[in-house]
Amino acid sequence: MRAMLQKTADGLISLSAFLGTLGLLFVVGVIVVDVIGRNFGMPLYGAQDLVIMTMVIIVFGGMALCARDDGHIVVDIFEPHFSPRLNRAIDVGAGLLGAVIFVLIAYTVFKSAQLSQMLNLSTNLLRLPTAWFQYALCALSLVAALALMMRAACSALGIRPAPASGQETP
Numbered sequence: 001m002r003a004m005l006q007k008t009a010d011g012l013i014s015l016s017a018f019l020g021t022l023g024l025l026f027v028v029g030v031i032v033v034d035v036i037g038r039n040f041g042m043p044l045y046g047a048q049d050l051v052i053m054t055m056v057i058i059v060f061g062g063m064a065l066c067a068r069d070d071g072h073i074v075v076d077i078f079e080p081h082f083s084p085r086l087n088r089a090i091d092v093g094a095g096l097l098g099a100v101i102f103v104l105i106a107y108t109v110f111k112s113a114q115l116s117q118m119l120n121l122s123t124n125l126l127r128l129p130t131a132w133f134q135y136a137l138c139a140l141s142l143v144a145a146l147a148l149m150m151r152a153a154c155s156a157l158g159i160r161p162a163p164a165s166g167q168e169t170p
Contacts, residue, residue, distance in 0.1 A: 009150050013064040016143045019136075020061020023054045030054075046126035053123060053133045060140035067098065067147035088155055095152025102145035106138040113138065 030051055034044040066072055079087055113134030115121075121130045154160065 006150070009146055010068070012143045013068050013147055016061050016063075016140055017065040018061075019140070020058050020065075023057035023061060027051050027054050027058065046123075049123035049126045049128060053128060053130070056133045056137050057140070060137050060144065063102070063140065063144035064147040067095075067144055067151060070151065072098070088158065091155040092152045095148045095155060099145040099148040099152065102141045102148065106141035106145070109134050109141070110138045 027050070030044060030047050034047040037043045082090070113131045116134060117129070117131040122128055123130065
């Protein structure tokens with residue numbers, strides 16, 4: 001059961017990171033085309049809309065991978081002075097708190113997306129519906145919450161999370 005859950009979570013996390021990577025490549029392409037176009041007096045129309053909306057996917061696409069690989073910033077000044085049991089409790093609490101925060105982000109943005117859809121809100125130049133990107137942010141936030149819950153569960157059980165395929169164990 002744990003292996004199946006871990007495999008499913010890793011698949012969602014990998015998909016999230018892949019979407020973030022595609023978003024990053026897209027933004028780089030848009031910026032390159034825009035800069036070259038500006039040099040010839042023909043900037044890319046709507047480049048700012050494309051970059052701003054894609055940044056949502058880039059930032060939140062990498063959150064789950066960062067959570068799974070324990071890449072978030074950690075202040076561990078007092079860690080050597082605490083018992084291993086207290087350090088584990090702090091890790092579990094931090095993972096659960098992070099998961100709650102990401103679920104609340106997803107909920108808040110979901111409500112905002114419903115409002116955006118009702119009011120037919122869109123970007124300034126290209127008229128891209130903002131609700132699409134808000135729903136993407138919701139989904140990516142929920143994947144990050146799942147990754148944080150998996151990390152908290154592994155910490156609570158005292159096991160190291162299984163590395164994703166192709167990674168070595170430290």
